[in-house]
Amino acid sequence: MSSCNADECTGAILEMSRIEKFSKIFSELERCKEDVQKQKILEMNKLIVDMDKEEFETIFTVHSCNKIHKIIREKKLTLVNAIVLLKHIGCCKVLKRIWIDYFEESSLNRRFKKMIIDEKKKKEKDDYFLVDLCECYLVLFDNFSSKLISIRAPCLLKVALNKEKFREIQKEAETALLALSCIAEHQFPEQELHLNEIKEIIKYHQVQHNLTQLAYQSAWQFFINRLYFNENLEEVIVNELHLAEEARKELDELSKCVDWKRKKDVRGKEKKEEIALLRWLQALVVFLSSSKLWNDEFAELIGSIVQVFRFAKDNYEEIGERCINILLKEAFESFYVKVEDFLKEGAFDVLERISQSTLNDEITISCLQFY
Structure with missing residues (x-):
């Protein structure tokens, strides 16, 4: 039996033993x-x-x-x-x-x-x-029905509004915000429902840093999802809460906690930092693909996304794919991105390399159409 097949069999035994246990x-x-x-x-x-x-x-x-x-x-x-x-x-x-x-x-x-x-x-x-x-x-x-959401959201926001930094309180806030982030954009008919509370949670953390990284990302996820019913929130997100600057700082900080040299065949549970980073990238795909506002903060954010891709491209396929997804959407679909910002932050270099090396026709076509 080859070493490759032996490894596969070992993995299968471990998998079965975990399920059976x-x-x-x-x-x-x-x-x-x-x-x-x-x-x-x-x-x-x-x-x-x-x-x-x-x-x-x-x-x-x-x-x-x-x-x-x-x-x-x-x-x-x-x-x-x-x-x-x-x-x-x-x-x-x-x-x-x-x-x-x-x-x-x-x-x-x-x-x-x-x-x-x-x-x-x-x-x-x-x-x-x-x-x-x-x-x-x-x-x-x-x-979820709108009736049940109207019951759940106030209960969980009350928990998330607890500003103490005790570990137990932070864990409770993290779970509450994670649950709130599961409410999809089309499941929230009341446009202004609880927006002041979630703004307060985000603003307080920006000063006091009382939330965990996952909790902070979840708060942003909940807020971004509300854009589906209220486009006016974009001004608040970009110019009042400074999404691009905050996301850039979070991506940079989370990137420091990931073992980017991990071998591809190493199987193990994801660290919370990896999960938070993936969730940030997914939220940014949703926001940036429809955003009508652009400023210098977004240019720097593109630079951070390029950097994350360069870290992830060898051993973290899912993270790398999400970075490319953002860059492609911004380059190909957005009318508001500044070309000079893409050039300055190295996004062109990444897209050019991807278009030359990928076997994915859709990615190649998107890159060529952009150029």
């Missing part, structure tokens, strides 16, 4: 007492972090969601423990960039909808429980 613990949950359940869920959560996309999609299906709902309903799994597990599953789903639309078909989806509405109606509602429910739902499921 998770399945075994999952099957034992309903037969355990609450304290033992909690310990097993912590073990499951560790396994989830190490899973790749394929493993994750193998483990989490409509059947597994329905099974969790069943053992909750039969009181074989406490709701507290279920939320710890489900919130972790949902956060990992978001951070691993996995779209699982079949979760909506599960009985668990219907149960959480009902619990959120019922809790909100109570005269003496449990705010902490409601926040847990809202976070859980937003990170797990991909389609």
Whole structure:
């Protein structure tokens, strides 16, 4: 057997053992007492972090969601423990960039909808429980009604507005903002809903640096998504909150934390810095492709994106592709980008090299059309 095939077999064995170990613990949950359940869920959560996309999609299906709902309903799994597990599953789903639309078909989806509405109606509602429910739902499921969003957004923004720098508070704010960032642009009909709060969160961090890098990116993601219904926000984003300058600083800082020399065949969990960097690039693709405003800050941002691409091109394919996607969209689709800025920041050099070396016809055509 060749060394290449041996490596592939070893990887397959490790993958199977991780999936099988998770399945075994999952099957034992309903037969355990609450304290033992909690310990097993912590073990499951560790396994989830190490899973790749394929493993994750193998483990989490409509059947597994329905099974969790069943053992909750039969009181074989406490709701507290279920939320710890489900919130972790949902956060990992978001951070691993996995779209699982079949979760909506599960009985668990219907149960959480009902619990959120019922809790909100109570005269003496449990705010902490409601926040847990809202976070859980937003990170797990991909389609939300405007009614449920109007309940969830205020709860989570209240958590995110806590300005203390304690580690636990920062973690709570990070989860709340990550959940809010999952509300897509077309799922927010109220144009001005909570914009003052999210502006306050962003502005306060720019001075006090109280958020984690992932939390700060998520706050921007939530704000940028609101552009779908309110184009006037672009002026606020560009000239008041200075998106380009902030994004440039974040990309530069995150780039320092990534091991760019990592070998291609090294498999392991992504660091939070890598995830935040990818999320920034995706948000910038959305914003820059439709932006009508351009200033010197954007020129410097293009320079940072070029630099990230040069770091990533050998060993970080997904990051490199997102950088190229931004540069191509700006070069080919935007009427507002200044050509001299592209030239100054080295974007032309990158696009020329890509057009010469790529086997992707679409990229080659886009580069040639731009020139």
